[in-house]
Amino acid sequence: MKSTFDATGEVAVITGGANGIGAALARAYAAAGGTAVVLDVVRSAELDGIDRVEQHQVDVSDRDAVHTVIADVVATHGRIDALVAGAAVQPRATVVDLAQADWRHAIGVNLDGVLWCCQAVLPHLIERRSGAILVFASGLAHAGRAEASAYAASKGALIPFAKSLAAEVAQYRIRVNTVFPGVIDTPQFQAANPPGGEREHWAATIGIGVPEDVVGPLLFLLSDAATMTGSTLTRDRAFAKE
Numbered sequence: 001m002k003s004t005f006d007a008t009g010e011v012a013v014i015t016g017g018a019n020g021i022g023a024a025l026a027r028a029y030a031a032a033g034g035t036a037v038v039l040d041v042v043r044s045a046e047l048d049g050i051d052r053v054e055q056h057q058v059d060v061s062d063r064d065a066v067h068t069v070i071a072d073v074v075a076t077h078g079r080i081d082a083l084v085a086g087a088a089v090q091p092r093a094t095v096v097d098l099a100q101a102d103w104r105h106a107i108g109v110n111l112d113g114v115l116w117c118c119q120a121v122l123p124h125l126i127e128r129r130s131g132a133i134l135v136f137a138s139g140l141a142h143a144g145r146a147e148a149s150a151y152a153a154s155k156g157a158l159i160p161f162a163k164s165l166a167a168e169v170a171q172y173r174i175r176v177n178t179v180f181p182g183v184i185d186t187p188q189f190q191a192a193n194p195p196g197g198e199r200e201h202w203a204a205t206i207g208i209g210v211p212e213d214v215v216g217p218l219l220f221l222l223s224d225a226a227t228m229t230g231s232t233l234t235r236d237r238a239f240a241k242e
């Protein structure tokens, strides 16, 4: 069975979409006919010039900035169909050494940022009585990892956050799901996993995927074929590279 997704006329807000998984999704969503609105602190040269991919430089931990940009998106496009809340940072430090600013930054982006984006987008989804929200957890939410406490804690918190939100908005037919994307080779992964660490272990065990590997599951969850909410979708391992 072939998978075909049609996003014609639809609008998805993708935070953290200038790189990695979000950028792959933005390209695929636009190729499927939708408009991908990327919110990121950086601008991607690779996404520049792609039809139906637009970029806004915004820090998702800045509540007012998020509300302003979402209002602009609604004014421009007249609708929002989906929020993919992928922006995240991963400071590396032991708990003993973790600076307050780094802890606040990780919680501010990874957790507060998801809340601000949901609060800004939800009134529009509720008004239209439809929509999909995706948040990203991580295997570290369950397993933890040395020098990743802030990231792991923020990702762990997103799982019950998403389930709670799913319970609140099911009455409006808005779906909220959590994705565990697997180990994916992205800028964040590279920064958090310098050669010589766990990268080789993962490569030899569960495998390391590429951002495009996650696109199918994400498009599925955004589509009306995904009659599920409050759920988690886990990619457990990657295929070996050919």
Ligand SMILES: NC(=O)c1ccc[n+]([C@@H]2O[C@H](COP(=O)([O-])OP(=O)(O)OC[C@H]3O[C@@H](n4cnc5c(N)ncnc54)[C@H](O)[C@@H]3O)[C@@H](O)[C@H]2O)c1
Binding pocket: 015, 016, 017, 018, 019, 020, 021, 022, 039, 040, 041, 042, 058, 059, 060, 061, 085, 086, 087, 088, 089, 109, 136, 137, 138, 139, 180, 181, 182, 183, 184, 185, 186, 187, 188, 189
């Ligand atoms: N790559 C993996 O192996 C992996 C595994 C588990 C979960 N995830 C999750 O998947 C999602 C995408 O990760 P990725 O690996 O593609 O990361 P990535 O680093 O490639 O992309 C993350 C993006 O977030 C942006 N960003 C950072 N701070 C921001 C802010 N304050 N406001 C707006 N944008 C901001 C970055 O500029 C970057 O473009 C993240 O939530 C990540 O935690 C990734």
